[in-house]
Amino acid sequence: xxxxxxxxxxxxxxxxxxxxxxxxxxxxxxxxxxxxxxxxxxxxxxxxxxxxxxxxxxxxxxxxxxxxxxxxxxxxxxxxxxxxxxxxxxxxxxxxxxxxxxxxxxxxxxxxxxxxxxxxxxxxxxxxxxxxxxxxxxxxxxxxxxxxxxxxxxxxxxxxxxxxxxxxxxxxxxxxxxxxxxxxxxxxxxxxxxxxxxxxxxxxxxxxxxxxxxxxxxxxxxxxxxxxxxxxxxxxxxxxxxxxxxxxxxxxxxxxxxx
Amino acid sequence: xxxxxxxxxxxxxxxxxxxxxxxxxxxxxxxxxxxxxxxxxxxxxxxxxxxxxxxxxxxxxxxxxxxxxxxxxxxxxxxxxxxxxxxxxxxxxxxxxxxxxxxxxxxxxxxxxxxxxxxxxxxxxxxxxxxxxxxxxxxxxxxxxxxxxxxxxxxxxxxxxxxxxxxxxxxxxxxxxxxxxxxxxxxxxxxxxxxxxxxxxxxxxxxxxxxxxxxxxxxxxxxxxxxxxxxxxxxxxxxxxxxxxxxxxxxxxxxxxxxxxxxxxxxxxxxxxxxxxxxxxxxxxxxxxxxxxxxxxxxxxxxxxxxxxxxxxxxxxxxxxxxxxxxxxxx
Numbered sequence: 001x002x003x004x005x006x007x008x009x010x011x012x013x014x015x016x017x018x019x020x021x022x023x024x025x026x027x028x029x030x031x032x033x034x035x036x037x038x039x040x041x042x043x044x045x046x047x048x049x050x051x052x053x054x055x056x057x058x059x060x061x062x063x064x065x066x067x068x069x070x071x072x073x074x075x076x077x078x079x080x081x082x083x084x085x086x087x088x089x090x091x092x093x094x095x096x097x098x099x100x101x102x103x104x105x106x107x108x109x110x111x112x113x114x115x116x117x118x119x120x121x122x123x124x125x126x127x128x129x130x131x132x133x134x135x136x137x138x139x140x141x142x143x144x145x146x147x148x149x150x151x152x153x154x155x156x157x158x159x160x161x162x163x164x165x166x167x168x169x170x171x172x173x174x175x176x177x178x179x180x181x182x183x184x185x186x187x188x189x190x191x192x193x194x195x196x197x198x199x200x201x202x203x204x205x206x207x208x209x210x211x212x213x214x215x216x217x218x219x220x221x222x223x224x225x226x227x228x229x230x231x232x233x234x235x236x237x238x239x240x241x242x243x244x245x246x247x248x249x250x251x252x253x254x255x256x257x258x259x
Numbered sequence: 260x261x262x263x264x265x266x267x268x269x270x271x272x273x274x275x276x277x278x279x280x281x282x283x284x285x286x287x288x289x290x291x292x293x294x295x296x297x298x299x300x301x302x303x304x305x306x307x308x309x310x311x312x313x314x315x316x317x318x319x320x321x322x323x324x325x326x327x328x329x330x331x332x333x334x335x336x337x338x339x340x341x342x343x344x345x346x347x348x349x350x351x352x353x354x355x356x357x358x359x360x361x362x363x364x365x366x367x368x369x370x371x372x373x374x375x376x377x378x379x380x381x382x383x384x385x386x387x388x389x390x391x392x393x394x395x396x397x398x399x400x401x402x403x404x405x406x407x408x409x410x411x412x413x414x415x416x417x418x419x420x421x422x423x424x425x426x427x428x429x430x431x432x433x434x435x436x437x438x439x440x441x442x443x444x445x446x447x448x449x450x451x452x453x454x455x456x457x458x459x460x461x462x463x464x465x466x467x468x469x470x471x472x473x474x475x476x477x478x479x480x481x482x483x484x485x486x487x488x489x490x491x492x493x494x495x496x497x498x499x500x501x502x503x504x505x506x507x508x509x510x511x512x513x514x515x516x517x518x519x520x521x522x523x524x525x526x527x528x529x530x531x532x533x534x535x536x537x538x539x540x541x542x543x544x545x546x547x548x549x550x551x552x553x554x555x556x557x558x559x560x561x562x563x564x565x566x567x568x569x570x571x572x573x574x575x576x577x578x579x580x581x582x583x584x585x586x587x588x589x590x
Contacts, residue, residue, distance in 0.1 A: 051487045075490030082484040088535035095536070102478055103490040155489070 002027040002159055002191040003048055008057035010043050017043045019215040020057070025159075025208075030185050031193040032202040035212035036236055041195045042083065042163050044212065048193070049080030049161045061159070075103035079152035080161040087136050093147045094132040097122055100154025122153035126180055142173025149180065160184070162194035166201070174198070178205045199252055203227055211235055224250070233258050274533045278546035282330070285553030289326040290318065292557050294564060297322065320451065328450040329556045329570075330549040331462045332515045333525075337548025338469050339507040340522025341529075341541060345476045346500045347410050350585055353523035354389075354508035357414030361421035362392025363509035364517050368428055368442070382457055382513040389505035389512075392417055397501075445518030445571025447556050454514040461510035466545065468503045473537040476500065480535060518552075518571045520578020525551055527585065 003025035010018040018040045025031045025048070033041045046052045048059055050066055059066045066074060079100070087096065100122065101115040123129040126146040136144055145165060152160055162181070166174040182205050184190045193210075196202040202209060203223040211218045211226065213235045219226045227250075232240045238254040245251050291297055297314045305315045336354065343352035343359075354360045366388025370381045399413035425443065441448060475496050478486045483493050511518065529543040552570065555577075559568040 046484075049488060051484050071487075071492055072490040075488065080484075080488045082482075082488070084482075085485055086482055088480050090534040096481075099478060099481065099489065102474070105474070152488075 001025065002061065003193070004060040004063075005044070005048065006058045006060065008044070008047060008055050008059060010040070010047065010052075010055045012054070016215055018047075018055070021212075021215075021217055023210055023217050023220055025191065025193045025210075027191050028185070028189045029191065029207040030182065030205060031191075031208040031210060032196045032206040033193065033210045033212060034196055034199060034202050035218070039212040040215055041212050045080070045161055045163050045193065045195050046082065049078060049082075050074050051080060051082060072103045075155060075157075077157060078159040078161065079155040079157035081148050081152055081163060081165065083163045083167070085148060089135070089137050091136050092133055093123070093128050093136060093139070093150070094119065096136055096147055097128075097132075097150045097154050100151040103155060118154050118156060122150040125153055125184065126150040140173070141169050142176055145169060145173070145177055146180065149177070153184070157190070159191045159193070162192070164195050164197060167197060174201070181205065199227075199232070203252070204249065227252070271533050271539050275539070275543055275546070278529070278543050278550065281550035282546040282553070285550040285557070286326055286330055289329060289553040289557045290322045292561055293322065294560075324452045324455050325447050325450045325556070326553060327455045328458060328514055329447050329552045331455070331458045332447070332511045332518060333521060333548035333550070333552030334466065334545045335458070335462050335507040335511040335548075336518065336521040336552075337525035337529075337544040338466060338541060339504040339511070341526035341537070341544045342469060342476065342500050342504040342507075343522070344526055345480055345537065346497050346504070348480075348482075349410050350527070351411055351523070351582065353520065354504065354511075355517065355519035355521075356418075356523060356582070357396055357410060358392045358417035358421065359389045359396075359505055359508050360512050360517050360519070361418045361425070362395075363389040363505075363512040364443075365421045365424050365428075367509075367513055368425055372428060372432055378453065378457060382461060382510045385509035385513045386506050389509040390502060392421065393501050393505055441569055442516035444569040445516040445574070446559075446569030447515055447552075448567060448569065450514060458510045458514045461506055465503055465507040465510070469500075469507070469541055470538075472496070472500060472503070473541055476537040476541075477535075480537075516569075516571065518574060520574045520582065521548055521551060523585075524574075524578050524581050527581075 001024040005023045008021045035041050047055045097119050126149050128147050185192050209223050210220045237258050239256045240252045240254050242252050340353045363385035367381050367385040370384050395417050396413045400409040478491050486493050525548045526544045529547050533539050533543045555573050556570040559570040559573045
């Protein structure tokens with residue numbers, strides 16, 4: 001297991017957001033965290049990603065409690081892209097990706113050649129190399145998201161966390177981002193965990209699902225095993241019809257809200 | 260969206276050279292111009308030690324120290340404003356507007372009135388005042404994160420509160436009201452080598468720390484979450500940078516009073532031309548700050564001669580409309 005989550009609870013302003021969650025993110029797999037709005041998906045991802053540490057319980061990466069790992073060492077092992085990122089107006093793709101090398105730099109040390117190589121590689125992998133000198137604000141939503149993923153890749157992480165990487169993108173850019181994530185997982189063995197809204201995408205691109213409902217984990221496991229009409233009714237409150245498309249994939253089509 | 264080309268390295272170097280020329284020009288103008296014009300030949304002679312012209316005394320003991328103080332004040336305020344704008348994620352942040360200068364000011368005035376003759380204490384005590392004001396502003400503005408508008412409002416409130424304190428102290432010490440008034444406006448009148456020696460250690464150390472932190476400031480501009488993800492200890496970095504901004508502002512306030520808007524106008528103008536990369540923006544702001552204050556002070560001394568305006572009035576006349584312009588554009 002790449003990440004082990006043990007009895008993690010989060011309480012913000014006297015409100016319980018996550019209640020004693022335990023689970024794991026398997027190494028070398030794509031894991032999607034799904035669940036209704038406000039279930040605590042992002043909260044969990046941010047805790048695992050080291051962005052917020054106001055939780056009780058323990059999160060282990062490779063057996064080490066992440067609260068005991070130095071920030072820089074952590075950033076070399078795990079990269080996280082939160083939601084709602086903003087940049088100064090004049091920043092170029094290349095400079096943004098270069099910031100991904102921050103955990104490897106200090107005032108007196110650093111390897112320029114290695115940094116340069118990592119930046120170029122990351123831009124190639126996410127197909128933004130041709131946009132290197134363009135300003136981020138001038139790009140489409142999909143290109144921008146790919147540039148952010150390139151920044152995360154420049155960290156040379158073993159684990160990549162993405163918080164709703166496809167939200168606000170049109171469908172072709174959504175699939176493009178999913179394809180890149182999937183390819184990175186297959187070619188590099190990158191462990192990926194992401195919060196997704198689109199259930200069919202979650203099923204299609206994930207090896208593993210973590211379904212969150214009412215501040216806890218409702219189910220987790222292989223999408224084919226756990227994703228069914230009952231789960232969607234109980235977790236999301238919708239009635240679905242499912243059918244097998246002509247590529248043999250099971251497609252879930254929500255048809256009504258369960259009263 | 261505007262088309263920017265300020266990330267190109269050649270462009271950046273050109274802008275930096277222009278700023279450097281402006282800074283040097285301002286420095287020289289400030290020495291040469293005034294109620295007595297000092298010929299450049301005499302200045303050169305004095306520096307070389309070859310000839311002592313009749314103006315040597317004015318040059319060495321009046322113009323030069325005042326110009327040095329003005330240059331350092333400009334550098335400090337510009338750097339302080341540039342840092343504050345990044346760490347408060349606020350285009351309107353400036354040590355004067357958000358109340359850090361007032362904090363330094365009230366502490367400085369207390370020293371002047373209660374411990375006369377201990378000038379060297381002014382800057383450290385002003386620094387403590389500036390830090391306390393910054394902490395107050397953070398606490399007042401903090402509610403599920405920091406919002407630009409709340410920082411401005413908290414700053415205005417803190418400024419008003421401290422301003423009342425300063426006014427009160429002035430009334431109880433009305434025999435010194437002229438000095439205090441000049442100090443409130445901010446000016447460089449009669450600043451000498453004693454003042455230069457009060458500010459330069461802080462300019463040097465504060466400037467150095469700011470430049471060393473430029474990489475961290477760049478990352479902070481991506482937002483707290485992304486910065487944490489990249490391994491920055493965000494809270495610690497922000498406290499450290501607030502302290503650097505406060506020491507720069509406090510030392511400037513200690514020698515030049517409540518000189519406003521330099522920290523607002525300069526980083527904005529520099530950012531517009533050279534971009535948001537703080538490795539370039541900080542030195543560019545320092546040069547432009549030096550140019551603005553030295554040129555501004557020269558104008559304030561000469562335009563209405565023989566009356567000498569405090570340079571703070573000039574800065575407010577330029578800066579307040581600029582502030583309103585930014586307010587409409589950015590918030």
